Amino acid sequence: MENSFENLSLNLYQGVRGLAVKILNRVDRTDAYLDKLLEIEIKNSQLSGVDKSLLFEIVHGVTRWQGRIDWILTGFYKGQFSKAIPNVKNALRVALYQILFLDKVPDYAAVNEAVEFVKKLQGQTAADLTNAILRNIIRNKESIRYPNPEEDLINYYSAYFSHPTWLVKRWINRFGKDEAEKLFLANNSKPSLMIRVNNLVTNIDELKSLLNKVELKFTDGKFLKEFLRINILTNITDWEYFAKGYFSVQDESTGFPIKLLDLDQNQRVLDLCAAPGGKTAFIADEMKNTGEIVALDKFESRLNVLNKNLNRLKVTNVKTFAIDALDYEDSEGFDRVLVDAPCSGLGTLTKKPDLKWKKDLGDVRKISNIQFDLLKKAATLVKSGGYLVYSTCTIEPEENFDVVKKFLEENPNFELIKDHPHINRAVIDENGCIATLPHIHGIDGSFAAKIKRII
Numbered sequence: 001m002e003n004s005f006e007n008l009s010l011n012l013y014q015g016v017r018g019l020a021v022k023i024l025n026r027v028d029r030t031d032a033y034l035d036k037l038l039e040i041e042i043k044n045s046q047l048s049g050v051d052k053s054l055l056f057e058i059v060h061g062v063t064r065w066q067g068r069i070d071w072i073l074t075g076f077y078k079g080q081f082s083k084a085i086p087n088v089k090n091a092l093r094v095a096l097y098q099i100l101f102l103d104k105v106p107d108y109a110a111v112n113e114a115v116e117f118v119k120k121l122q123g124q125t126a127a128d129l130t131n132a133i134l135r136n137i138i139r140n141k142e143s144i145r146y147p148n149p150e151e152d153l154i155n156y157y158s159a160y161f162s163h164p165t166w167l168v169k170r171w172i173n174r175f176g177k178d179e180a181e182k183l184f185l186a187n188n189s190k191p192s193l194m195i196r197v198n199n200l201v202t203n204i205d206e207l208k209s210l211l212n213k214v215e216l217k218f219t220d221g222k223f224l225k226e227f228l229r230i231n232i233l234t235n236i237t238d239w240e241y242f243a244k245g246y247f248s249v250q251d252e253s254t255g256f257p258i259k260l261l262d263l264d265q266n267q268r269v270l271d272l273c274a275a276p277g278g279k280t281a282f283i284a285d286e287m288k289n290t291g292e293i294v295a296l297d298k299f300e301s302r303l304n305v306l307n308k309n310l311n312r313l314k315v316t317n318v319k320t321f322a323i324d325a326l327d328y329e330d331s332e333g334f335d336r337v338l339v340d341a342p343c344s345g346l347g348t349l350t351k352k353p354d355l356k357w358k359k360d361l362g363d364v365r366k367i368s369n370i371q372f373d374l375l376k377k378a379a380t381l382v383k384s385g386g387y388l389v390y391s392t393c394t395i396e397p398e399e400n401f402d403v404v405k406k407f408l409e410e411n412p413n414f415e416l417i418k419d420h421p422h423i424n425r426a427v428i429d430e431n432g433c434i435a436t437l438p439h440i441h442g443i444d445g446s447f448a449a450k451i452k453r454i455i
């Protein structure tokens, strides 16, 4: 029975557009994240490399521009678009994304695909409706009207720049109109691919010459010498040197917390929230595989991914434990402790556009309590004279400096280190912490604070 169900669903959601609708239906209906769903579908599908890239582009693009796409569809849909049948709703979104944003797909092809798909799943009437709406939009493409910014700036920004109203309000209040606009645009740009050289296996010069040999164009990272920006979006993990552990794929912003740790060989380091191990591997690299790193994560499955990554990168100085960090005990103490806390991820919207629709202010507030508890716990595990680094990949103050400030107020035996002589001043904020913003620094939004245990 189950098998025939699966076959049925395989047949119904065929090809790139069918799979795109299937994934987007799930994003809407469950709390699963886009990338996880995409990864599962790609693994189970027989798509060619080109089609995999197109599927990635379509589901990311629809999600990135969903605010604008839905605004337009709401105007042309007879009835309430928000209440449309999921298959119809997402087939319309997929087609409209291609019509508005993808030059390589002719409009008529996008319409025909959507109409055929809807006909197969929902019947002729729904297909006729799909056809009529899309053709009507194509005819009026040049004269689409958005809310009037003079009268309703929030809804204008929300529709035009495709961000939820709560974030629009928040970021206009914080940054002002012009800067907020730049942030929306940066969030809506396609992500760039950055890699970190793994000095345990190679060095930056060798990696650059290998990239040149396969004609993969790159530029140096803006802030940290270990990072390179690959100028085209390519599936670089298929390259033989990825499997050989020459580099890992990670944004330059992830390097700052490691630099703040001020690592040396033979130290004892705790990585409290470690999976999937991007930062653990960089710590091991800075320590030249000496000393000891203890890496914790609450989820065994995520630690399995970490272990796989560390093996590939030839990291040998890490012990892992699947445990809630709040329950972890250790009598010896650590020279360095990293709390790379779970967060709303709102600094990473170029890569994870679904987060802007999935998270709200309640989530930001809720997670800040967890972050504070993790930082307090970490403080009990660092040796006197040692450093504690607190980091996130969000730009929201409640999850960043507010957590650190409250911690420092309650713990006078710790002090914030504000002087970072080896770090580019462009990423240091008014409090002496690292704070990156996508529209200013051209990398993911992130935060890191260096705290010293005095006694």
Ligand SMILES: C[S@@+](CC[C@H](N)C(=O)[O-])C[C@H]1O[C@@H](n2cnc3c(N)ncnc32)[C@H](O)[C@@H]1O
Pocket: 254, 272, 273, 274, 275, 276, 277, 278, 279, 280, 296, 297, 298, 299, 302, 323, 324, 325, 326, 340, 341, 342, 343
């Ligand atoms: C931001 S991610 C860490 C990313 C990682 N440091 C890296 O650079 O690849 C946060 C991690 O914290 C883990 N986590 C959340 N709550 C935790 C807890 N109470 N104890 C331990 N790990 C936790 C999550 O499973 C997640 O893997």
